[in-house]
Amino acid sequence: MKREVLPPRPVSRGPLRKGARRRGWVRRRSKHEPSYLDVTIQAIWAYVRAIWRMLVQWPLEQSYRVAYAVFLSPTSHRIVLRIFMLCALHFACMGLALLAFGAFYYAWVPKVALSKDVWLQYGEGAPWADVRLDATPSDALVWQKEARQPMFDVDLPYDVSLDLRIPVNRVNVDMGNFMVDMSLRTHDGTVLYESHRPVLLVPDPLFLRWTSRVSRMLWKPMLSEPVAPTQLVHVPLLRRIVPHASPIDSGPAAFRQKGYLASQAHVRIGLTTHENVMVSDKPLPLALHPSVVQIEHATLRFEAYLSGAAYLLYAYPVFSLATFLVVFSSIEFGVAVTIWLVSCAYFSWIA
Numbered sequence: 001m002k003r004e005v006l007p008p009r010p011v012s013r014g015p016l017r018k019g020a021r022r023r024g025w026v027r028r029r030s031k032h033e034p035s036y037l038d039v040t041i042q043a044i045w046a047y048v049r050a051i052w053r054m055l056v057q058w059p060l061e062q063s064y065r066v067a068y069a070v071f072l073s074p075t076s077h078r079i080v081l082r083i084f085m086l087c088a089l090h091f092a093c094m095g096l097a098l099l100a101f102g103a104f105y106y107a108w109v110p111k112v113a114l115s116k117d118v119w120l121q122y123g124e125g126a127p128w129a130d131v132r133l134d135a136t137p138s139d140a141l142v143w144q145k146e147a148r149q150p151m152f153d154v155d156l157p158y159d160v161s162l163d164l165r166i167p168v169n170r171v172n173v174d175m176g177n178f179m180v181d182m183s184l185r186t187h188d189g190t191v192l193y194e195s196h197r198p199v200l201l202v203p204d205p206l207f208l209r210w211t212s213r214v215s216r217m218l219w220k221p222m223l224s225e226p227v228a229p230t231q232l233v234h235v236p237l238l239r240r241i242v243p244h245a246s247p248i249d250s251g252p253a254a255f256r257q258k259g260y261l262a263s264q265a266h267v268r269i270g271l272t273t274h275e276n277v278m279v280s281d282k283p284l285p286l287a288l289h290p291s292v293v294q295i296e297h298a299t300l301r302f303e304a305y306l307s308g309a310a311y312l313l314y315a316y317p318v319f320s321l322a323t324f325l326v327v328f329s330s331i332e333f334g335v336a337v338t339i340w341l342v343s344c345a346y347f348s349w350i351a
Contacts (some may be wrong), residue, residue: 059177081138089336090329097328101321108310118162118267118298120264126179126270127292131300133243133263135183146187147263152244154259157305160184160195160238162267165297168203176200178270178293182237182300184262190252192262206230228294240305265300269293 030074069076120127134140134151152158161181166172177198184193242263270293306314313320 024195042247048240077175078108090138090333091328092099093332096332097325101302101324104324105313105317109306109314110156110304110310112150112304112306112314114158114304116265116276116300116301118300120267120269120295122292125266127295128266128268129298131265131267133265147261150244150261152262152302153304154244155242155246157240158238159236159240159303160193161301161303162235162237163299163301164233164235164269164295166201166233166293166295168201168231169294171199172294173203175293177273179268180235180237181268183228183266184238184241184243185264185266186260187263190260192243192269193238193241194259197235197237199233199235201233203302245304267298267300269295269298 071077071080116131116133118129118131120129132140133149133151134147135151140148160182162182164180177200180195180197180199181192182195185191244260245255247257247261248259250256
């Protein structure tokens, strides 16, 4: 007899599932579970908030705390006030040192470079000029021979030279050597110093002369200045002379009592012949006479010879200023700090 196979009976899991849920073994699935996009946005916002706190919020909080501790704390008030007073004292010392350096420079360093224009007179013989050695910029009266304002410092040596701007033309080149005579005199005509120097005009090569001529045509007006090239000749005349001296031991009686002052300079340039010269059976005019040198401009220069502290101040002004500031301000600052410490100790002892 064939046996009948029955299907399995379904088992109800309702009670078991409810018991597991009560015990917390089964997680309940939320109806509003966040999507992947929401999770990504939340992560991005978290990173943004962290960066904001690290770069903006935390520095601002620390700055506020430091500012509060510095400006609102009594101890910080005392420290800031003392630092401000020290800085003010330091800058005051620096300012006084600058003023002192300017006063020392004005008192010790004279005017080194002095110059006078020489206006040559053309007449018989070599051109000449009398130069009034006066520091006053205005012209003096004809009868006034003495210097209204001395041009030189007392007992200071000077180097004297003459700068000549000479046109390079046929007359000056063919003249060859010519003489420069210069003498320094007092107001009454007493000669103090004399100098006689030969000068030779050496023309530049043809290429350089034409290059100079073209440059003058391009860069300078043709109507105001000559196109012909010129040559600057520097003629040293006297070295380390004293044009203004205090009373001396030797010399004329007037110089032994009052000293002397060079108030005039006599300059003579060229040859001294007065003979009539004939070229090609025709007399030459005075401007083309072989004894007359043609000069565009002449300047008489006086260079002071300095030594000691005056030389250091003039030749090395930056180094002198730095040294003076360091030494002077250190002395002032040390004296001020010493006075301050003594006063603080005194008042603390009284208190």
